[in-house]
Amino acid sequence: VVILSMFILREKIERALWAVIIFGFIGVLIILRPGFDIFDIKSLLPLGAGFFFALYQVITKKASEYDSDETSLFFTSIFGLVIITALALYYWHPLTYFSFFILPLIGVMMTLAHYSLIIALARAPASKIQPFHFTLIFWAIIFGYIFYDDIPDIPTFIGALIIAFSGIFVINNQYKSN
Numbered sequence: 001v002v003i004l005s006m007f008i009l010r011e012k013i014e015r016a017l018w019a020v021i022i023f024g025f026i027g028v029l030i031i032l033r034p035g036f037d038i039f040d041i042k043s044l045l046p047l048g049a050g051f052f053f054a055l056y057q058v059i060t061k062k063a064s065e066y067d068s069d070e071t072s073l074f075f076t077s078i079f080g081l082v083i084i085t086a087l088a089l090y091y092w093h094p095l096t097y098f099s100f101f102i103l104p105l106i107g108v109m110m111t112l113a114h115y116s117l118i119i120a121l122a123r124a125p126a127s128k129i130q131p132f133h134f135t136l137i138f139w140a141i142i143f144g145y146i147f148y149d150d151i152p153d154i155p156t157f158i159g160a161l162i163i164a165f166s167g168i169f170v171i172n173n174q175y176k177s178n
Contacts, residue, residue, distance in 0.1 A: 001130040021166070023166045027166065028159060029159070030162065031141075056076075061121040069115065069118050073114060138164075
């Protein structure tokens, strides 16, 4: 997001923010521990997802100059509906009774999440919002434990603390500048 916002949005990135982003990304790398021994072509999928999520944020920020938040949410939803319909035609499984409860809940929560992101991007530089996305690692750890009984190891905790400190620094630095 930071690199794309420099080129597409012409945002000026402060050195302190670069340092915090790099520091937080080091925390992510400590958690992921990438290496060539586990490399597979499928490993590029999260990289591509990250790139397109960053592109989505930058385009949403750019669109906020011309469109309302609700217009952005509408077109984002239509695009998502078209993509998920195409995927559902291939990957469809019969619904269970639990699906009728959880799918509307997921829909509402995702709508609120995207609407909140659109509002944030309309009101703040995309590069300053990006460090908060590192908190997704915390949610992955929590849900990994809850749903898969996956207990985080020491490097995961160290990486998570680094991410937390970088997020706290950004919040503190933004609070002081306002």
